[in-house]
Amino acid sequence: MRDRQFTRYVQEAQTASESSTEALQRILETRLDNVIRRLHWARTIWQAHQMVSHGHFYINGRKVDRPSYRVKPGDEITVKAGDEPFVRAAIEGGENVDSKIPEWLSVNNDNLTAKVLRLPEPGEVRLPFEIDLAKVIELYTR
Numbered sequence: 001m002r003d004r005q006f007t008r009y010v011q012e013a014q015t016a017s018e019s020s021t022e023a024l025q026r027i028l029e030t031r032l033d034n035v036i037r038r039l040h041w042a043r044t045i046w047q048a049h050q051m052v053s054h055g056h057f058y059i060n061g062r063k064v065d066r067p068s069y070r071v072k073p074g075d076e077i078t079v080k081a082g083d084e085p086f087v088r089a090a091i092e093g094g095e096n097v098d099s100k101i102p103e104w105l106s107v108n109n110d111n112l113t114a115k116v117l118r119l120p121e122p123g124e125v126r127l128p129f130e131i132d133l134a135k136v137i138e139l140y141t142r
Contacts, residue, residue: 005068010140021133022122029120032057033067035077039107039114040099042090051090056083071116079112087112099126 009027016023028034033049036057042048048067051057055065058078071077079087091109101107102124107114 010137020137025122025125029125030070032069035071038102041087043093056080073116073118075116077114
């Protein structure tokens, strides 16, 4: 994600009815590339970004090739016909990753389908490091 896009996300988070930090977290967490990573259909965020850009996924039966697409509750994510072996190989390559799929997502790896059950709560977002989003927002609003 580039700086300009992140600046837009920060501005959108500031206009949200909830706290800016929670809104920014939700915006970033519901990006399609991040959701693919959370489903363990990609090993890294960069791989997920590329997989989405190359058009391997459908949302509600429509091809989506924008990593920045934000999923909504009720969205069903499926793998493009013919791309199943590629996605299965990515899943197998990431099997040693010790993290669970978030509760706001439902996945069926046998059929390679997933569903967004609800939006993530702020406490459900797991980060590999500590970050103070309030300071990040402050920096981007100067």
